[in-house]
Amino acid sequence: MAGTLYLVATPIGNLRDITFRAVEVLKAVDVIACEDTRHTRKLLNALEIDNKLVSYHDHNESERAVELTQMLAAGKSVAVVCDAGTPGINDPGFRLVQAAREAGATVVPIPGAVAFVNAAVASGLPTDALFFGGFLPAKTGERRRRLEELRDIPATLIFYEAPHRLIASLRDCLEVLGDRNASIARELTKLHEEIVTARLSKLIEQFENDTVRGEIVLTIDRMSEVDVAADTSDPSVVSRYRELIAAGAERKAAMKAVAKEFGLPRDKVYRLVQNIN
Ligand code: SAM
Numbered sequence: 001m002a003g004t005l006y007l008v009a010t011p012i013g014n015l016r017d018i019t020f021r022a023v024e025v026l027k028a029v030d031v032i033a034c035e036d037t038r039h040t041r042k043l044l045n046a047l048e049i050d051n052k053l054v055s056y057h058d059h060n061e062s063e064r065a066v067e068l069t070q071m072l073a074a075g076k077s078v079a080v081v082c083d084a085g086t087p088g089i090n091d092p093g094f095r096l097v098q099a100a101r102e103a104g105a106t107v108v109p110i111p112g113a114v115a116f117v118n119a120a121v122a123s124g125l126p127t128d129a130l131f132f133g134g135f136l137p138a139k140t141g142e143r144r145r146r147l148e149e150l151r152d153i154p155a156t157l158i159f160y161e162a163p164h165r166l167i168a169s170l171r172d173c174l175e176v177l178g179d180r181n182a183s184i185a186r187e188l189t190k191l192h193e194e195i196v197t198a199r200l201s202k203l204i205e206q207f208e209n210d211t212v213r214g215e216i217v218l219t220i221d222r223m224s225e226v227d228v229a230a231d232t233s234d235p236s237v238v239s240r241y242r243e244l245i246a247a248g249a250e251r252k253a254a255m256k257a258v259a260k261e262f263g264l265p266r267d268k269v270y271r272l273v274q275n276i277n
Helices: 020-028 037-046 061-073 094-102 115-123 140-150 163-177 200-208 225-232 234-246 251-262 266-273
Strands: 004-008 031-034 053-055 078-081 106-110 130-135 156-161 181-186 194-199 216-220
Touching: 004 020, 004 061, 004 094, 020 078, 020 106, 031 037, 031 061, 037 053, 053 061, 061 078, 061 094, 094 106, 115 156, 115 181, 115 194, 115 216, 130 140, 140 163, 156 163, 163 181, 163 200, 163 216, 181 200, 194 200, 234 251, 234 266, 251 266
Parallel strands: 004 078, 004 106, 031 053, 031 078, 130 156
Antiparallel strands: 156 216, 181 194, 181 216
16 A cells, blocks of 8 residues: 655744644654755754654755655655645645655645735735736746736736845836736734735835845736726727827827827837737
8 A cells, every 4th residue: 555645734934823733744654855854853843743854855856756755655654844834835745746646645735824825815805816826037028028928817916026026026017017906925924924905006115115025925916997998998099009100100109199098008008009010
């Protein structure tokens, strides 16, 4: 009989956010695979658990998955934890789950903290449909392209973000997505927890002179009904733009005039007419 792989969520800050079941499993398994053995040892010490740890991180994930799968195939039980939150969510786990399933092991999730879900539910933005996009690309060109791809998704968008990139990302979001409602959740469950929801432009004003620190989740509303309506008014925007160009206006001036006439942000008009010569 193949063994069991447990995916154990651990706290994202506040140690009391561990579940009874997580503690039981971490005590009982044959081995705990973790990202950073020193980090997890501290958690285990706080929980008075003395169990065997092996490292399982981005750089040894493939080889370690083979070894751990062999243990599972031999009937052992393995728990996977990451430094914080739920394994497999922007953290190692996926490869091992795949290999464990192929080896016939049972895979059991032990639910608990996950940063993006808590940021979304506390943001005040709609939670009927959520799109979790992990980390946005670090470079502005790639980041804007990614945001373009996600612009029309009818769901609240959620991203993890590094503090030193927050302002640059917010500016790109404003440029590509328009001035949507958004929320910054910082240091969830920790001493300096802060959740601020406002228009992207206001968030930029508020945070640009701050030295932003800590762990951050950025949640952004979907395109508003007004913007959707504006997008579907393409033919009139486009034909007005053509008219102005035909009358001899420069491209930039024509876009500006159309934006003003239709009450649309300039970047939106740019998107609608960018392929028209
Ligand atoms: N596995 C984790 C989870 O379940 O949420 C995510 C790990 S990912 C490598 C780390 C990122 O998650 C951080 O850079 C931050 O964006 C987000 N994060 C983790 N803990 C957080 C917290 N306490 N408050 C806000 N964001 C957090």
